[in-house]
Amino acid sequence: MSIPNWKPLFLLAVVIAVGCAIPFMVRAYTIEIFILFMINLILVCSYRIPATTGDWSLSHVVLMGVGAYTTALLSKWFDLTIFLTVPLSAVVAGIVGFIMVTPLIRTRGFGFFIASFALGELIRLIWIKFRYPFGGPRGMIGIPNGELGSIDFFEPMPYYYFVMAVALICLIIMYRIDQSRIGKTFTALYTDEGLAESVGIDVPRYRALAFGLGAFFAGIAGALLAHRLGAVDPKNFDVTTMVYLIIWIVVGGTTTFWGPIMGLILMTFIFEWSRPLLEWRPLLFGGTLIFFLVFLPGGLDDLFFKIRNKIMARKSGAGVSDVAS
Amino acid sequence: MTTETDTEKTTMQNGISRRGFFKYTSASIAAAAAVSAGAVFEVPSLIGPAAAATEPTGDPINIGFLGALSGPDAGWGLPGLTGNQLYIDAVNAEGGLLVGGERRPLKMYAFDDEATGSKALQGAKQLVLEKDVKFISAIGGNPADATHPFLTKKKVVYASLISTDIKPDRPYLIAGGDVTPRIDMLRPFYHRFINPHLKRWAVISQDDTIGLTSQAWEVGSALSDGWEVVYDVNYAIETTDFAPVVSAMLATNPEVVSLNLSYPTFVVQIVEQLYLQGFKGLISANYLDTESILQKVPKEYLEGATDSFPLFDDPWWGSPSWQENFMTEWNARYGPGGPEDVHREITGIDWDHVITFKVWAEGVKLAGTVDPDVVLDTLRGQDSIPTILGPGKMGGKEMWGIDNMVSPPIPINEVRDGVKRVQAVVRFEQWFDNRKDEIIKVVRDKGQMFDQR
Numbered sequence: 001m002s003i004p005n006w007k008p009l010f011l012l013a014v015v016i017a018v019g020c021a022i023p024f025m026v027r028a029y030t031i032e033i034f035i036l037f038m039i040n041l042i043l044v045c046s047y048r049i050p051a052t053t054g055d056w057s058l059s060h061v062v063l064m065g066v067g068a069y070t071t072a073l074l075s076k077w078f079d080l081t082i083f084l085t086v087p088l089s090a091v092v093a094g095i096v097g098f099i100m101v102t103p104l105i106r107t108r109g110f111g112f113f114i115a116s117f118a119l120g121e122l123i124r125l126i127w128i129k130f131r132y133p134f135g136g137p138r139g140m141i142g143i144p145n146g147e148l149g150s151i152d153f154f155e156p157m158p159y160y161y162f163v164m165a166v167a168l169i170c171l172i173i174m175y176r177i178d179q180s181r182i183g184k185t186f187t188a189l190y191t192d193e194g195l196a197e198s199v200g201i202d203v204p205r206y207r208a209l210a211f212g213l214g215a216f217f218a219g220i221a222g223a224l225l226a227h228r229l230g231a232v233d234p235k236n237f238d239v240t241t242m243v244y245l246i247i248w249i250v251v252g253g254t255t256t257f258w259g260p261i262m263g264l265i266l267m268t269f270i271f272e273w274s275r276p277l278l279e280w281r282p283l284l285f286g287g288t289l290i291f292f293l294v295f296l297p298g299g300l301d302d303l304f305f306k307i308r309n310k311i312m313a314r315k316s317g318a319g320v321s322d323v324a325s
Numbered sequence: 326m327t328t329e330t331d332t333e334k335t336t337m338q339n340g341i342s343r344r345g346f347f348k349y350t351s352a353s354i355a356a357a358a359a360v361s362a363g364a365v366f367e368v369p370s371l372i373g374p375a376a377a378a379t380e381p382t383g384d385p386i387n388i389g390f391l392g393a394l395s396g397p398d399a400g401w402g403l404p405g406l407t408g409n410q411l412y413i414d415a416v417n418a419e420g421g422l423l424v425g426g427e428r429r430p431l432k433m434y435a436f437d438d439e440a441t442g443s444k445a446l447q448g449a450k451q452l453v454l455e456k457d458v459k460f461i462s463a464i465g466g467n468p469a470d471a472t473h474p475f476l477t478k479k480k481v482v483y484a485s486l487i488s489t490d491i492k493p494d495r496p497y498l499i500a501g502g503d504v505t506p507r508i509d510m511l512r513p514f515y516h517r518f519i520n521p522h523l524k525r526w527a528v529i530s531q532d533d534t535i536g537l538t539s540q541a542w543e544v545g546s547a548l549s550d551g552w553e554v555v556y557d558v559n560y561a562i563e564t565t566d567f568a569p570v571v572s573a574m575l576a577t578n579p580e581v582v583s584l585n586l587s588y589p590t591f592v593v594q595i596v597e598q599l600y601l602q603g604f605k606g607l608i609s610a611n612y613l614d615t616e617s618i619l620q621k622v623p624k625e626y627l628e629g630a631t632d633s634f635p636l637f638d639d640p641w642w643g644s645p646s647w648q649e650n651f652m653t654e655w656n657a658r659y660g661p662g663g664p665e666d667v668h669r670e671i672t673g674i675d676w677d678h679v680i681t682f683k684v685w686a687e688g689v690k691l692a693g694t695v696d697p698d699v700v701l702d703t704l705r706g707q708d709s710i711p712t713i714l715g716p717g718k719m720g721g722k723e724m725w726g727i728d729n730m731v732s733p734p735i736p737i738n739e740v741r742d743g744v745k746r747v748q749a750v751v752r753f754e755q756w757f758d759n760r761k762d763e764i765i766k767v768v769r770d771k772g773q774m775f776d777q778r
Contacts, residue, residue, distance in 0.1 A: 029454035032447060128532065128561075131772070137562065138534040138778065139442070141470045154478070231442050231471045240396070240439070275437065282395055 012172075019164050023157045031156040037268055038167040039224050044248050044260040045174050046217030050210045051254045052183070054190035055112055057211070058242055059100065059120030060218055065237030066123065067093040067219025068226035072140040073133060075227075082146030082153065082227055086166065089223035090216045096123075097215020098208060105204045117239070127234045139233025146227050153227065163224055170217055177213065178257045186210050247289050253299025262300040379420030383427030386695060388413070388682070389452035389461035390435040391445060391468070391483075398440035400589045401464045401486065405678035407659050407667065409433055409462055411651065412679050422686055425693035431686075434458065442471030453479050459695045460685050462678040465490040465500065466534045473498060482697045484681035489538035491725035492775045497697050501721070501731030502680030504714075505611060506539035507753045508633035508735050509585050510546035510764070512609045514756060515631065515737050515749060516581055517550045520607070527556035527579030529570065529595070530587045536562075538773045539586040539611070542724075545767030549760040555579050567591070571598035584610035589617070596630075597621040607631070615745055616670050624743040632745065634673025635736045641747035647713055651676060680712055684731050687711060701729070720754060723761055726775045 023031050047060050070089040074080045080088070100119050107115050127134040134140065146153040146162070153159040177183050185206055188196040197203050226232045244267075252263020270288065274281050296303055390409060392402030413431045420428035434456045436448030445468030452458045458481065463469065465485025473495045476483050485491075486503035501507075513526060526547045530536035536559050544557050555577040560570045574582065582599060584592050592610055599608065600622040608630040618627060635641070637648035637655075655675060659667045687710055689695055692703040701719075705728050709716040714733035721730025735753055738745040757764075768774050 027455065029451050032450045032454075036443075036447065137467075137532050137537065138470065139467060154474075225443065229443055229446055229471050230474050231467075233442050233467045233470070235441050235467060236443050241441075280395075281437070 016168065019168075020161075023160055028156055031160050033268075033272070035156065035160050035163050035228060036225075037264070038163045039221050039228070040248070040264055040268070041261065042167055042170045042217055042224070043221040044245065044252075044264045045171060045257070046214045046221065047245060047249055048254050048257070048260050049174065049177070049186070049214040049217070050207075051249065052178075052186040052190055053207050053210045054108070054193070055101075055104075055116075055207060055211060057104075057116035057120075058113055058239070059116040059123075060214065061237045061242040061245055062120035062123050063093050063097050063100075063215040064218040064222035064225070065127070065232070065234070066096045066215070067222030068232045068236070069127065069134060069140070069222075070219070071223040071226040072143045072232050075143050076140065077133075082144075082162075083148075085227070086220055086223040090219040093219020093222065094212050094216030097218075098212035100215075101208050101211035104211075105207060120242075124234050124237060135233070137234065139231060139236075141231040143226050143230050143232065145230060159228060163228075166220065166224060170220055174217060175257055182206075182209070244285070247285055249299075250289055251292050251299055253301025255298060255301040255305070259299055259301035262304075266300065379428050381417075381421045381428050381430045383421065383424065383429040385430045385432050386422060386424070386460075386689075387452075387456045387458040388431055388433045389449075389456065389458035389481075390433055390463075390678075391438055391448045391452060391461050391472070392464040393440040394435065394437035396439050397588070397590065398464065401674060402437075402440075404667075404672050404674035405462060406433075406435060407655065407665075408651075408674075408676040408679040409682055411654055411658070412682060415654075416686065423690050424695065438463075438468050440464065440466065440468060442467050445469075446471045446475060448472075449475055449481075449483075453481055459697075460484065460682070462682055469495075469498065470534075480697050482685055482700070484678070484685065486677060487535050487539075488721065488725065488730050489535060489773075489775075491721060491727060491729045493726035496727065496729075497701070499681055499685070499701070499719075499729045499731060501717075501733070502682075502684075502712075503677055504633055504733070504735050505535070505586055506542040507732070507757075508737070509539050509543040509583070509611055511735055511737065511751050511753065511756065512583065512631055512633075513543065513547035513550045513552050513581075515751070516607065516609065517552065520581075523580040523607070524553050525555045525578060525580045526552040526583065527574050527577060527581070528554065528583040528585050529556070529558055529560055529574055530585035531562040531564070531591060532559035533562050534778075535586050538778070541768045541771040541773035542764065543583065543585055544771070545764035546760070548767055549763040552581075564591070567594045567598045568602075571595060571602055571604075575599075575602055575604055579606060581607045581609055584608070586611045589614045593617045593621060596627070600626050612673055613740065613745065614672060615740060615743065616672075619743055627740045627743065630740045631748075632738055633736055634677070634745070635738050635747045636673075636745050637671070637676065639738075639745070639747050641736075651713070676713060680714065680733065681731050684710055684712055684717065715750065718754070723765070724775075 067089040070092040071085045074085045248263040253259035421430035438445035449472040465487040469490040485500040488500045613632040637652040642648040688700040688704040692699045705719045712733040717733035734750045
C-alpha cells in the first residue's frame with residue numbers, strides 16, 4: 001500500500017487556516033479586496049483549462065458574464081437562494097460555452113482568438129440591445145447579496161468565507177482535472193495535436209470539453225461577482241476586462257497550474273499600488289504586458305523553473321552545460 | 326443657419342427682438358431670484374481672505390471623488406478633480422468648513438472607477454471603509470447603480486452629475502450639478518422662442534443609461550414645445566464611425582440637430598460629420614468642447630450652436646464674480662505655466678462637480694452637522710441655496726420620486742465667433758410646471774421614468 005503524500009494536504013490545511021484568519025487581521029476594505037481576488041482566482045484558473053489545449057479565447061470574460069446574468073435572472077425572477085443560483089449559473093455558462101465552441105472547433109490559433117471575440121461580442125451586444133430581460137445598457141440591479149439563515153452576505157466577512165469555500169472547491173476540482181488523464185490529454189493537444197490525433201484522441205471533443213469546463217468555472221466567478229455587486233452591466237464584461245485577464249495569464253504563464261495564480265497575485269498588487277497614477281495606469285499595464293511578452297514569454301512560471309534549475313544545477317555541483325549534455 | 330441678424334429682424338409687437346426679450350427676461354428672473362435670496366450671486370474669494378485665516382478647530386472631513394479618471398469616460402471625471410480641489414483649498418484657507426461652531430478642514434481622496442460598476446463599488450468601499458468619507462463626488466450612471474446599496478446602508482451622500490440617477494430608494498444620492506437632463510429639456514424651448522420658424526428637431530445620443538434617459542426627457546420636452554421630432558435614435562456606444570449615424574439622421578431633413586448627452590469625444594466626431602455632410606441647420610448639445618471641435622470644423626460653422634456649459638470668463642457673470650475668480654485661480658494653478666499645469670484649457674467639467682459639492686457644503690454649514698439626513702432635510706427646507714450658477718433649490722419629486730435634485734438656474738450658451746457666450750438663464754421649475762404632464766407621459770411611454778428602470 002502506497003504511503004499517502006501528506007505534503008499537499010498539509011499545504012492545503014495551512015492555506016485554509018491562513019484564509020480563515022485573514023478577516024481578523026485586516027481592515028474591512030481589505031476583506032473586499034480579498035473577495036474580488038478570490039473571484040478573479042477562479043476566473044484566471046478557469047481560463048487556463050482551454051488555454052492548455054492551445055485555445056486562447058477572447059470570450060472568456062463574456063462567459064463569466066453569462067454566469068452573472070443568469071444569477072441575476074434566477075435571483076430576481078425565481079427568488080432562488082445563492083446556493084442554487086451559483087451552481088445553476090455555472091451549468092448555463094458551461095452549456096453556452098459548449099455551444100459557442102462548436103463552430104469554433106474548425107479554427108485554431110489566431111483564427112480561434114478572433115472568432116471567439118466575435119461570438120463573445122455577439123452575446124454582449126444581446127445584453128445591450130435587449131432591455132427585456134437583460135436591462136439593456138444599464139444592466140440589472142437589485143440582485144440580492146444572499147444569506148445563510150440570519151447571516152447576511154451584505155457584510156464582507158460572511159461573504160468572504162462563502163467565496164473562500166467556493167474558491168477552494170473550484171480550485172481543488174480544477175487542479176484535479178489538470179493532474180488527471182483528461183488534463184494531460186488537454187496538454188497533449190497543445191504539444192502535438194497531430195500526434196495526439198494519431199494515438200486516437202478525439203481532438204475536437206476534448207477541445208470542446210476544455211472550453212466548456214472553462215466556461216463552467218467562469219460562470220461561477222460571474223455568479224459570485226453578481227451577488228457581491230448587486231448589479232451587473234455589459235461594461236463589466238467588455239474587452240477591457242478581458243485584456244486584464246490576458247495580462248494575468250501572460251504574466252503568470254500557463255505551464256503549471258500555479259502560473260496564472262502567480263500572475264494574478266503580482267498584478268493585483270501592481271493594480272492597487274498604481275492607483276495614484278490615475279490616467280497613466282493603462283500605460284503601466286500595457287508596458288508590463290509587453291515586457292513579459294518580450295523578455296519572459298513563459299511568464300513567472302518559466303522564471304520560476306529557470307531559477308529552480310539554476311539552483312539545482314549549483315547544488316549538484318555541475319555546470320548548466322554539463323547538465324544539458 | 327439662423328444668424329443673429331435674421332433673428333434680430335424678427336420683432337415682437339413692442340419692437341424688442343425675441344432674442345433680446347429672452348435675454349432681458351432671463352436676466353430679470355435670475356436677478357430677482359438673487360435679490361430675493363438676499364444677495365447677488367455669492368462671491369467667496371478663492372484666493373483667500375485678506376484677513377488672517379481661522380485655524381482648524383475640528384476633525385477633518387474627508388471627501389471622495391469616485392469617477393472615471395482613465396479610459397473613454399475620463400472626460401467626465403478627471404477634470405473634476407481640479408475644480409473640487411480649488412474649492413477645498415478655498416474653504417481650507419478659511420480654516421475649514423464651519424460645522425456646528427468648529428472649523429473642519431476638507432480633504433479629498435480620488436478613486437478611478439473606470440466607469441465600471443464593479444470598480445465603482447470597490448472604490449466606494451475603500452473611500453468609506455478606509456477614509457471615512459462623508460461625501461462623494463461622482464459621475465454616476467452604472468456606477469451609481471452598483472454603489473447605491475452600500476452607500477445607502479453606510480449613509481454617505483453621493484453626488485452624481487446626472488439627475489437621472491435619483492430614485493426614491495437612494496435617499497442619499499443627490500444630483501443636478503450637470504443640469505442634465507433639464508438643459509436638454511430647455512434647449513428645444515429656447516430654440517422655439519428664438520427661431521419660431523423652425524419645425525424639425527432631430528436628436529441622437531449614445532445608448533447607455535444617461536443617453537437613453539436624457540434623450541427621453543428631451544424628446545418629451547421638444548414635443549411639448551411644438552417641435553416635430555423627426556429623428557430620435559440612440560447610437561451604439563461602441564460606435565467609432567459616425568458617418569452612417571449622421572447620414573441616417575440628415576435623411577429626415579432636420580432643421581435643428583441635438584446631440585443630447587453625447588460624450589464629448591463623440592460630439593467632436595458627430596459635428597465633424599455634420600460639417601462634411603453639408604448640414605446647414607442649428608447644432609445643439611448638452612456640452613460642446615469648442616476647443617476640440619474647432620480643430621475639425623471652421624469657426625463659422627459652429628456659429629449659433631448651443632450648449633449649457635458656460636465659460637467662466639464670460640462677461641455675463643460680471644466682475645468681480647465667483648466665476649471670474651475661479652477662472653483666475655484655475656489658470657494660475659492648472660493653466661499654462663502653472664505649478665500643476667494640466668496642458669489644456671479649462672473645460673466645463675472642471676467646475677461641474679463643484680456645483681453639488683458646494684451645495685452639500687452649504688447644507689452642512691446650515692445644519693451644523695455632517696449627518697446626511699439632517700443635511701438633506703435642511704437643504705430641502707431652504708427657499709434658495711447659493712450655487713455657482715446662481716440661487717438654486719432642491720426639488721425633482723415629480724421627475725425622480727424624491728426631492729434630491731439640485732436645481733440652479735440653467736444657462737444657455739451660443740457659440741459666437743468660436744467662443745461660447747451665455748445668452749439666457751432660465752428657471753426650470755417655472756417652465757416645467759406648465760408642461761410636466763405631457764412630458765412625463767412621453768418619458769413613461771419610452772420606459773425611462775424612475776419607477777420603470
